[in-house]
Amino acid sequence: MATVLHNSTAQPARGSGAVIQVEDAHKYYQLGETRVHALRGVSLNIQRGEFVAIMGASGSGKSTFMNILGCLDKPSRGRYLLDGTDVSSLRKQELAVIRNRQIGFVFQGFNLLARTTALENTELPTLYARIDKSDRAKRAKEALGMVGLSDREDHFPSQLSGGQQQRVAIARALVNKPSILLADEPTGNLDSRTSVEILGIFQRLNAEQGLTIVLVTHEVDIAQFTKRNIVFRDGLVKKDELVKDPQNATEALRDMPTLED
């Protein structure tokens, strides 16, 4: 696998294309007597329009890093600039607004609200964004259209396949037009063909809309569909390289056998 080394030392890049700037981020957890050092000084930039895979074994700090990127957590030390705003100094209320407007989440377990239709699930972030009622439905329908689920608007999650549920989750992540899409093991609960389908949606969003996507995975195969791989180990970035020749999901699907029910 030919790779190009990527410069991960932070360059103050305001005004440039850097949507994510992390400078010397540390994270400690106090577990009883022992202090767990989950991040030991991570610095990296992600440019607008990148499609990045964050990899690493469990305990490598990748999940902690992801939580910080998603403004669900704050670094104990260091800075995190999202779109030029220093997020590490914001209050909880302001972080909620950032999560709502700037970040789209996709989870491994889909995390859709049960007994709530696909459309209503997709609409959820717009409710918290205090968007007009008429606009809410319009946006949600648009987002569901982007993931190819226009015909499943009134279905409940229990009536949808795993891949379809994950696509609803992607639609939900897109509905507020975020700056970045964070996907935490988005294919972890899916079979390989559906996984590639989901990756295809990511690739399309990345290519067509220039959406910045950060994806956490522990599968090397999955990471090959992205443009850049960052490997964590022991709370540090161990490897940060561009994928020279990313796999194309559409082509990969063509080569895969269709699953019969």
Place this chain on the structure above:
Amino acid sequence: MDLLATLRLAFRALARNKLRSALTMLGIIIGVGAVINVVGIGQGADKQIQDQIAAMGSNMLFVGSGSVNRGGMHMGFGATKTLVPDDVQAILRECPAVAAASGGSQTGGQVVFGNDNWGTTINGVEPAYFDIRNWTTAQGSVFDTSQMDEVANVVVLGETVRKNLFGVNDAVGQVVRIKNIPFKVIAVLQAKGSSAAGGQDQDDAVFIPLTTLLKKMTGDTWLRYITVSARSLQETTAAQRQIESLLRDRHRIRQGQEDDFFVRNLKDMADSAAQASQVMTVLLASVASVSLLVGGIGIMNIMLVSVTERTREIGIRIAIGATEQDVQRQFLIESFVLSVIGGLIGVVVGVGSSFLISKQFHWPVSISPVAIGIAVVFSMAIGIFFGYYPARKASRLDPIEALRFE
């Protein structure tokens, strides 16, 4: 999130666990219903007392023989023999504020008609008594002074006595026997219902001339009571003072010595009766509101369960941008809706059962809008108060932990 969407969310969440929501509401329903009921019964009794006292004629005074402790008007009633018919004459003569007075005494006995008999109170009164009490007859007319002087054997029946002895037949003109003495029934009084104080049936009594009672029945020379009417409502206090000083003088009661009689005016009676019923109402209402409190604790309990059950949902909402206030409001509105619906159903149940009680037991029940208002506001407050902690707990959840929750 806007209020409408939050409300819709709350209704949906409650509808999801219908049985659980209903059972939780039951606590509030019972509490609100009980409060409305108790207050309704209390106020109904109070109103009846006031009505009766007003009907009695508000310038009436009551002089009883025997000493009395403050607050208890029947204490020692009739225990002394110092109140005599001459006192009545003296009161009429010497108290300018007094319009009319009637001496009275009573005994118990059977009234017999044919094969039927009825045990009741036999009152001996003067003709003025009926005017003082504002009592009118349903049939016939009451005895007059000449019958009083003749020591006539005539009787005026209360409605209850008439009903029990004569049923649908005419009573006036018939002869009944009281303590083996024949009495001619000359009148039946208009029905009056239960008395204000004590609740005994005022219609369960018969009235004969005072002279007849004293001379032919008890052989007493003293009175148990004197019923007086003041010239006007304003003069009742003056009349009371005049009577007190006159009787103290006549009975030779020295300064500092206890009176051997007592004077009550209607206002006093009304006040003490109202006080008694109010104390009762407050007591019962506070017992009832304990159930409201228990209902509130039930809401809190179920909301805590709900928060735990929905940890993951809360995590999702926080992750996609719900603020602490959003989450807190969601759960607060849920418990609010729960308790308000419970409160409204409770109002319906309370009003309905109040009607049922008044029908079934013939109690006067008055539904007060104030009681309904207070009960509803109280149930809202309970929803907010007991919903606050669970809602706060939900809003403080760590989204990372919450999303991991299975």
